Amino acid sequence: MSARPPEVRSTCPYCGVGCGVLLSAGEAGLAVRGDPDHPANLGRLCSKGTNLGETVDLEGRLLHPLYKGARIDWDTALQTVADTFRTTIAEHGPDSVAFYVSGQLLTEDYYLANKLMKGFIGSGNIDTNSRLCMASTVAGHKRAFGTDTVPGTYADLELADLVVLTGSNLAWCHPVLYQRIVAAKAARPNMKIVVIDPRRTATCDGADLHLALKPGSDVALFNGLLVAIADQGARDASFADRVDGFEAALAAARAGDLTVTGIAPALMQQFFDLWIATEKVVTVFSQGVNQSASGSDKVNAILNCHLATGRIGRPGMGPFSVTGQPNAMGGREVGGLANTLACHMDIENPDHRQALRQFWDAPIMPERAGLKAVEMFQAVASGQIKALWIMHTNPAVTMPDADAVKAAIAGCDFVVCSDITTQTDTARLADMVLPATAWGEKSGTVTNSDRTISRQRAALPTPGEARPDWAQLAEVGRRMGWHAAFDFATPAEIFREYAALSGIAGGFGLDFDISGLAGLSDTAYDALTPTRWPVSAQKTGGRFFGDGRFFTPSGRAQMLALTHRAPVARLQPRYPLRLNTGRIRDQWHTMTRTAKSPRLSAHLAEPFLELHPSDATARGITPSALVEVTTPHGRAILRALITDRVQPGEVFAPMHWTGENAPSARIDALIAPITDPVSGQPESKAAAARIAPF
Numbered sequence: 001m002s003a004r005p006p007e008v009r010s011t012c013p014y015c016g017v018g019c020g021v022l023l024s025a026g027e028a029g030l031a032v033r034g035d036p037d038h039p040a041n042l043g044r045l046c047s048k049g050t051n052l053g054e055t056v057d058l059e060g061r062l063l064h065p066l067y068k069g070a071r072i073d074w075d076t077a078l079q080t081v082a083d084t085f086r087t088t089i090a091e092h093g094p095d096s097v098a099f100y101v102s103g104q105l106l107t108e109d110y111y112l113a114n115k116l117m118k119g120f121i122g123s124g125n126i127d128t129n130s131r132l133c134m135a136s137t138v139a140g141h142k143r144a145f146g147t148d149t150v151p152g153t154y155a156d157l158e159l160a161d162l163v164v165l166t167g168s169n170l171a172w173c174h175p176v177l178y179q180r181i182v183a184a185k186a187a188r189p190n191m192k193i194v195v196i197d198p199r200r201t202a203t204c205d206g207a208d209l210h211l212a213l214k215p216g217s218d219v220a221l222f223n224g225l226l227v228a229i230a231d232q233g234a235r236d237a238s239f240a241d242r243v244d245g246f247e248a249a250l251a252a253a254r255a256g257d258l259t260v261t262g263i264a265p266a267l268m269q270q271f272f273d274l275w276i277a278t279e280k281v282v283t284v285f286s287q288g289v290n291q292s293a294s295g296s297d298k299v300n301a302i303l304n305c306h307l308a309t310g311r312i313g314r315p316g317m318g319p320f321s322v323t324g325q326p327n328a329m330g331g332r333e334v335g336g337l338a339n340t341l342a343c344h345m346d347i348e349n350p351d352h353r354q355a356l357r358q359f360w361d362a363p364i365m366p367e368r369a370g371l372k373a374v375e376m377f378q379a380v381a382s383g384q385i386k387a388l389w390i391m392h393t394n395p396a397v398t399m400p401d402a403d404a405v406k407a408a409i410a411g412c413d414f415v416v417c418s419d420i421t422t423q424t425d426t427a428r429l430a431d432m433v434l435p436a437t438a439w440g441e442k443s444g445t446v447t448n449s450d451r452t453i454s455r456q457r458a459a460l461p462t463p464g465e466a467r468p469d470w471a472q473l474a475e476v477g478r479r480m481g482w483h484a485a486f487d488f489a490t491p492a493e494i495f496r497e498y499a500a501l502s503g504i505a506g507g508f509g510l511d512f513d514i515s516g517l518a519g520l521s522d523t524a525y526d527a528l529t530p531t532r533w534p535v536s537a538q539k540t541g542g543r544f545f546g547d548g549r550f551f552t553p554s555g556r557a558q559m560l561a562l563t564h565r566a567p568v569a570r571l572q573p574r575y576p577l578r579l580n581t582g583r584i585r586d587q588w589h590t591m592t593r594t595a596k597s598p599r600l601s602a603h604l605a606e607p608f609l610e611l612h613p614s615d616a617t618a619r620g621i622t623p624s625a626l627v628e629v630t631t632p633h634g635r636a637i638l639r640a641l642i643t644d645r646v647q648p649g650e651v652f653a654p655m656h657w658t659g660e661n662a663p664s665a666r667i668d669a670l671i672a673p674i675t676d677p678v679s680g681q682p683e684s685k686a687a688a689a690r691i692a693p694f
């Protein structure tokens with residue numbers, strides 16, 4: 001009998017729950033099971049994690065660099081990238097180039113990309129697909145807390161007596177976290193779950209209450225809750241001196257109109273009463289809140305209610321954002337957004353800029369934010385951006401106005417794409433395609449939604465000539481002339497520098513401080529077990545804000561005066577329906593990996609449109625017929641799924657399918673490039689559309 005191969009501890013590459021996995025590669029392929037010792041999942045896995053072993057074959061893998069479709073060697077490829085970026089910058093300035101990166105990158109990759117662009121090229125033009133995912137939460141956290149801090153931990157969701165899931169189909173998009181909540185409710189039947197979502201999703205199946213609010217009306221709803229908190233005398237007097245802005249926030253809330261929510265008054269009152277009567281309440285929010293032209297305000301409307309009641313940073317209570325990607329949090333921490341610096345330092349703060357410049361011994365540092373994702377691709381289209389490096393993301397499919405983005409990339413002077421395949425809409429447009437190591441082959445760290453840093457480790461050999469992203473970035477940095485700053489031989493070396501830098505942020509009194517990990521030996525880095533930040537001499541793991549100390553200049557939290565704003569995309573006679581977009585249970589992003597799994601593809605095999613029976617009848621649309629969906633920006637052909645899970649006047653379509661597998665179902669081609677003025681996050685869930693039989 002052959003010996004069982006040793007298991008490698010790693011994490012799942014999909015959602016921000018960040019489940020631990022145990023991998024063993026053998027003749028039968030890659031076996032995957034949940035890691036019983038990882039605090040995020042305690043051995044559980046969802047369907048996507050369970051079927052990871054079906055996704056690691058090399059069919060379609062990019063195994064060597066390509067330049068204009070022809071194979072070239074690494075030396076020529078990297079020299080061409082370095083030379084082209086250097087000459088473009090010399091001729092047109094640092095803001096003529098950009099990086100568009102991804103929450104699929106490991107922290108070490110992300111850190112080097114940010115260092116190269118902000119500290120050495122000297123532009124803020126690095127943004128990430130997390131702009132489409134979490135930017136509104138970042139903005140909301142910073143406005144209220146002074147820093148982008150998730151106050152609580154996953155354990156709070158199990159300790160709560162009430163979990164409110166708003167703008168989150170947690171059962172499909174963060175399944176293991178949902179399983180943990182459902183298990184907690186089974187053990188304590190008095191625990192309540194409320195879902196706030198225009199759709200009756202799978203998440204509602206385990207809920208006590210579902211509030212089907214009108215798309216975009218979250219601010220009005222939580223303003224209503226704030227008024228009820230005040231009127232029922234539920235404000236926490238002992239926390240009042242830790243919070244500024246209560247009166248102004250309340251006055252703005254009183255001026256609001258609850259009817260815009262479309263929720264029956266009695267049902268809404270039931271929710272308000274339950275929330276107020278339950279001290280241990282966690283409000284979980286995700287893309288339904290973030291992906292909106294008023295996403296930042298929605299986040300702050302939720303935070304307002306927790307701050308007014310002091311229900312934050314204590315066991316079983318607090319606002320809780322869940323991130324979409326495996327390392328969206330890591331990207332936020334390294335400064336992967338165009339308007340942030342590494343370790344939660346601020347680009348507008350001259351002291352932070354100076355400290356970072358000194359630490360990196362950097363020649364230059366941008367004094368203002370770079371272009372956020374939507375602006376970045378508009379600048380590519382206008383010719384302002386002339387050289388673009390895209391890493392592990394597929395903006396030709398996922399950006400709003402995706403057809404325009406696709407045309408912009410096609411027209412750009414020089415596009416580099418680091419990916420694991422050329423079979424994406426974006427990679428096919430690139431001049432240079434660099435083969436990157438994939439999940440299962442690469443090694444580094446990620447941070448999940450509750451601030452836990454975990455190792456991803458390699459269990460598979462590196463195929464062909466693939467190289468890790470950090471190695472590609474370091475080599476380009478050296479070839480651009482910055483030898484010492486990019487002289488890294490391992491991800492452990494990068495992590496140590498990053499951890500040391502975070503001590504400077506800690507010295508400014510910021511939240512993100514992992515300086516306690518700066519001295520990790522290579523062996524200790526290899527063996528690092530899941531660790532929640534901060535990790536410093538002052539503070540380790542745990543919750544933030546229970547002590548009433550925030551990271552604002554005053555040390556107090558800031559409540560905001562907020563007013564409901566309807567979605568910017570207006571309904572009109574020609575486009576009378578509200579188009580919502582989102583994920584399905586068994587696919588991930590643009591399906592590069594999940595489409596390889598027959599079991600995952602069996603769940604929902606083709607793109608579809610959920611529509612209400614009344615809307616179907618009015619247009620003569622029958623079950624499973626093809627439907628044409630049209631917005632001012634594009635058109636898609638989808639299979640009709642007639643269901644009362646959506647409200648009359650509202651339709652829903654998943655965002656996963658691409659030009660590679662369903663050219664007529666590129667949903668983000670239908671979405672307008674409308675963004676939140678604070679966060680720059682697109683309004684991806686409230687397009688104005690019409691439908692007709694195809």
Ligand code: SF4
Binds near residue numbers: 017044
């Ligand atoms: Fe992976 Fe998320 Fe599923 Fe966990 S819940 S196994 S992290 S997709």
